[in-house]
Amino acid sequence: MDLNFTVNGETWALDVAPADVLLDVLREKAAVKSPKIGCERGDCGSCTIIMDGRTVRSCLVLAVEADGHEITTVEGLSFDGLSRLQGLFLSNNSFQCGFCAPGIVLAATELLERKPNPSRHDVQEALAGNLCRCTGYEPIIEAVLAAGAGGDQ
Amino acid sequence: MTATYPFEAESPTGDLATVGTPAVRVDGVEKISGAAQFVDDIDFGPGLLYAAIVESPHAYARIVSIDTAEAEQASGVVRIATGKDFPYKFGMYMEDRYIFAQDYVRFVGEQVAGVIARSHREAVRAAKLIKVEYDLLTPLLDPRSAVAEGADLIHPDLAAYTHVPWFFPEADTNIAHWRRIRKGDTEQAFADADLVLEDTYEVPRYAHCAIEPHVTVSRLDPAGRLTVWTASQSPHTQRHLFAQALAPLGFTHKDVRVITPYVGGGFGGKAGVSMEILGAAMATLVKGRPVKLRWTREQEFYNTYQRQGVVAELKVGVMNDGTITAVEHKLYWDAGAYVEYGANVVNAAGLSATGPYRVPNITNDSLCVYTNLPPGGPYRGFGYSEFHFGLESHMDRIAEAIGMDPVKFRKKNAIVEGDELAYGAHMNPSGLHEAIDKTAAAIGWGIEERSDNPNTVIGKGIALFWKAPAMPPNASSASFLKFNEDGSVNIAVSGMELGQGYLTVMAQIASEVLSVPVDKIRVETPDTDRNPYEWQTVASHVTWSSGLAVEKAALEARSKIFDVIHQVYGFEDDSLYLEDEAVRCKTDPSFSKPLRDFVIDGIQTDDGTWRGGPIVASGKFMPEFTNANSDPATGQGGHPNVHYTVGATGVVLEIDKATGRIWVRKAALAVDAGRAINPDLVKGQITGGLVQGLATVLFEDMRFDEGGRMMNPTFTDYKIPTAFDIPDEIIPIIVEVPQPDGPFGARGVGEHTMIAAAPVIANAVYHALGVRITSMPITQEKVAMSYLATTMSEGNQEE
Incomplete structure (x- = not known):
């Protein structure tokens, strides 16, 4: 089946099977490796991508469902240098192994676009679908709060 | 040309430039930009x-x-x-x-x-x-039935298996290794004790749940x-x-x-x-x-190493003044079908099952029992998390029984430098007392707190921890170091960056010695063809061991640099020092030779010829004071552990009396890092390890059916913490009593931060509700049912 979509601003025309999962197609055919394979059932969030402005778990989306859509991964966020949020993640030692980082960066990016000055509860809620086993979340939450417009809640 | 050791700061102020600062992690940009490559x-x-x-x-x-x-x-x-x-x-x-x-x-x-x-x-x-x-x-799924008389043998050929010399398998049983410690006269001490408390604690299996399969x-x-x-x-x-x-x-x-x-x-x-x-x-x-x-996520749960379950029978004798006189700790480990790694968890626990206390009379039996469950193996804490649950629960109970404050009781018995360990060696310097005091202060120990909500109660708990790296006595680390044309440095080591910040810490150590900034030092993940030997990145030992190897390589490079300067300019080596990427001279303040001018091409002399050449160096470290030879019957005679890292954990929690729901309002953890090479990274270990440990006590639990099949091998059914499931406040406390043989005094902290999480919750639940739970996990349901049972029995007594 034909799949035409945009990944980080680049258009792709691919031939995929009906059962192909978007996560696998992105990783194997569309040259982005930041969405990770962690559980393949939507529990861990490490395959998070942004599709048309909203985060989705790419392991739960069929590739053909992405036809005509616009996808952003963390590679796309970093073309012109790190975002302010990424800079805060860096200075705050927010990540350790880094495997969950691409998904969490996107989940937090979406939150800040939707709600520029989130509360601690907002941040926890936005990240609750992205599992991190290393950090205990606290340094991640603190960085997102700091990235909020006021950062003073 | 020998490298001097230990390294002393040589800047005019004597201050360290990089070590002890929160340098931004060298792998940070890769990881947040999607560039970091996994297999x-x-x-x-x-x-x-x-x-x-x-x-x-x-x-x-x-x-x-x-x-x-x-x-x-x-x-x-x-x-x-x-x-x-x-x-x-x-x-x-x-x-x-x-x-x-x-x-x-x-x-x-x-x-x-x-x-x-x-x-x-x-x-x-x-x-x-x-x-x-x-x-x-017929499978054997429980370690106590597997050691029962007449149990089927899971490995009938056990006696013929090749193993390390410090394992003692019992032929024709399911006991793959039995670590015995016998010190003093436990029986006599129990007879003489004012109080003897005995109970059994149960800890189930747990899964690591790294997000990468x-x-x-x-x-x-x-x-x-x-x-x-x-x-x-x-x-x-x-x-x-x-x-x-x-x-x-x-x-x-x-x-x-x-x-x-x-x-x-x-x-x-x-x-x-x-x-x-x-x-x-x-x-x-x-x-x-x-x-x-x-591996799929399911396989990740049931077909990799699991943390072993344990049944711990614990007996402690104490005098009325609070002095602990005897500990008898019998640990039956559910080690699974193959114990090629897990038996060393059993060994490590057996050597140290007294916890961080001075105990004159000790009987430890740590039994590695084959069962028909998945193979057990290493998990952050390496046996210590498991036995600390019972031990630190027990310490609170003894303190209460003799009418002593649990913190005071612990401080009275807390091990100090020079105290004799269970196997006869002596305790290293440690900041245990400082850790206890700071943790107690952070949670307001001794200050009663009442909830405004009539349905909830507040409890506080404290628990200590210790752990030594469990390794072969000659586990080694090595490093290669080379300069580049611009004075930048590449270091090859074979420790692994698991997220703990190893690469950054190695760069900081080399930076300190060579005066080259961290961002001009590249340390990368290993390739066994290119990088020198490292035993493994386990045991919280790489900051110490690999750090020493890197420090030694940097010192060797420095000696070679000074040698070139000496050849060309005649300055004595001991008058030279490195500062801001240049060689300086104490006797000639006007002298400054930037490293980038000569670390590859050398220095041209007056006759037009050249001296020096590429600066390359290597370093290695192997502990040369350890040995694993001991009497199998008593465990005495060896020096199996290099040193212990110690600390304390405290919590303030709130419990809903009707539902058993627990909110951890505040958690404090003090760990003696010896020297925090990078305080931010140490704090990362405290926060992450504490949350991982709290999950094992509050909700994680591997369930197996009667056929030995794991019933919950998904994140849907085996819950690990989300961003909601963390304490409201975490207070990381770094204690620094230097490790004499550590790089800049450092010792490892990675595993330790999760060790006391389980007993500290058990103790705080008791403090809040008067309910003592002796099996993990301490779930909401278990708390609610136990509390209900107490209130009902109190009600009956009143009738």
């Missing part, structure tokens, strides 16, 4: 093949036959492997495991056959077509070189075990190459060798083609 992210081209494994559905059975005929004809199948292809044993500390099952399967999930196919989907489909006939046997890609090239890309904490140990196990196929160590890019979380689960050997072996059947094997 599964490497492209192997169209020749890549995929493997799928046929696993035993039975916990204990004899294999009658394996029929691969139909699978061989399935689309895409290239090759099928069974035990017949690889009748080879392997094992880390004890060779009790085969690559593929031979005649018996001993746990649900044990690998019986493997399919190599051209796509992942075809491999999985063909694996389902392999028919295995089994003759079922195990994955490995292996390729045997046509010239006979086997390369394995693997998500591993242990590249050199893997190479060693692959080379050993596959030696009958003609491999030597130089033919085997292990490459380990970033690892997406380890926690012990990616130490040693588990599924990786399947990929390595199968690749030998399809020469020239890379073969990828990736």
Whole structure:
């Protein structure tokens, strides 16, 4: 089946099977490796991508469902240098192994676009679908709060 | 030319420039920009093949036959492997495991056959077509029944297995190793004690749950070189075990190459060798083609090392003044079907099961018991998390029984430098008392807090921890260091960056010695062909051990630099020092020679010839004061542990009396890092380890059915913490009492931060509700039911 979509601003025309999962197609055919394979059932969030402005778990989306859509991964966020949020993640030692980082960066990016000055509860809620086993979340939450417009809640 | 040691700061102020500062982690940008490469992210081209494994559905059975005929004809199948292809044993500390099952399967999930196919989907489909006939046997799922008289033997040939000299298997039993400690006269001490408290504590199995599943890609090239890309904490140990196990196929160590890019979380689960050997072996059947094997999340739960369960029978004697006089700790470990790694967890726990206390009379028995559950193995804490649950619960109970404040009681008995350890060696310097005081202060110990909500109560708890690295006595680290034309530095080591910040810490240590800034030092993940030896990244030992190796390489490079300056300018070596990437001279303040001017090309002399050349150096560290030889009957005589890291954990929690729901309002953890090379990274370990530990006590729990099958191998059913499931406030406290032989005084802290999390909750629950729970996890349901039972029995008494 034909799949035409945009990944980080680049258009792709691919031939995929009906059962192909978007996560696998992105990783194997569309040259982005930041969405990770962690559980393949939507529990861990490490395959998070942004599709048309909203985060989705790419392991739960069929590739053909992405036809005509616009996808952003963390590679796309970093073309012109790190975002302010990424800079805060860096200075705050927010990540350790880094495997969950691409998904969490996107989940937090979406939150800040939707709600520029989130509360601690907002941040926890936005990240609750992205599992991190290393950090205990606290340094991640603190960085997102700091990235909020006021950062003073 | 010898490197001076220890290194002393040589700047005019004597201050350290980099060590002790929160340098931004060197792998940070890669990780937040999507650039960091994990094994599964490497492209192997169209020749890549995929493997799928046929696993035993039975916990204990004899294999009658394996029929691969139909699978061989399935689309895409290239090759099928069974035990017949690889009748080879392997094992880390004890060779009790085969690559593929031979005649018996001993746990649900044990690998019986493997399919190599051209796509992942075809491999999985063909694996389902392999028919295995089994003759079922009755599994042993509980360690106490497995040690009972007349129990079936899971490994009848145990006595013939090869193992390290510090293991003591009991022939014709299911006890693979029995670590005994006998010190003083425990019986007499119990008879003389004012109070003896005895109880049994139960700890179930737990899963590491690194978010990256195990994955490995292996390729045997046509010239006979086997390369394995693997998500591993242990590249050199893997190479060693692959080379050993596959030696009958003609491999030597130089033919085997292990490459380990970033690892997406380890926690012990990616130490040693588990599924990786399947990929390595199968690749030998399809020469020239890379073969990828990736575990599913389900396999990640039931078919990698699990943290072993334990039943702990604990008896402690104490005098009315609070002096602990005797400890008897009997630990029955549910070690699983193969104990090649897990038996050393049992050993480590047995050596140290008194906890961080001065105890004159000790009887420790730590029994490694085979069961028909998945193989046990290393998990952050390495046995200490498990026995601390009972031990630190017990300490609170004893304090209460003799009417003493639990903090005061602990301080009275807390071990100090020079105290004799259970096996006769002596305790290293430590800041345990400081850690206790600071933790107690942070949670407002002794200050009663009342909830505004009539349905909830507030409780506080405190618990201590200690842990020594558990390693072979001669576990070593090595490093290579080279300068580049611009004065930047590359360091090759073989410790793994698991997220703890190892690469950054190594860069900081070299930076301190060489005066080269951290951002001009590149330290990368290992390749066993290029990087020098490291035993493994486990045991919280790499900051210490690999750090010493890097420090020594940097000192050697510095000596070589000074030697060049001496040859050309005549300054004595001891008048020279490094500052801001230049060589300076104490006797000639006007002298300054930038490193970039000569560390590759050397220095031209007056006659036009050149001196020096590329500055390269190496360093190694092996502890030379340890030995694992001891009397099997008493455990006395050796020096098995290098040193202990200690600390304390405290919590304030709020409990809903009706539902048992627990909110951790505040958690404080003080750990003695010796010297925090990078305080931010130490704080990261405190926060992360504490949350991981709290999860084991509050909700995580591996469940097995009566057939030995894990019932909850998904994140849906085995809950790990989300961003909501963390304390409202975490207070990290760094104590720094230097380790005399550590790099700048540092010792490891990675595992320690989760060790006391379970008992501290048990103690705080008791403080809040008067309910003592002696089995983990302390779930909401368990708290509510236990509290209900107390209130009902109190009600009955009143009637």
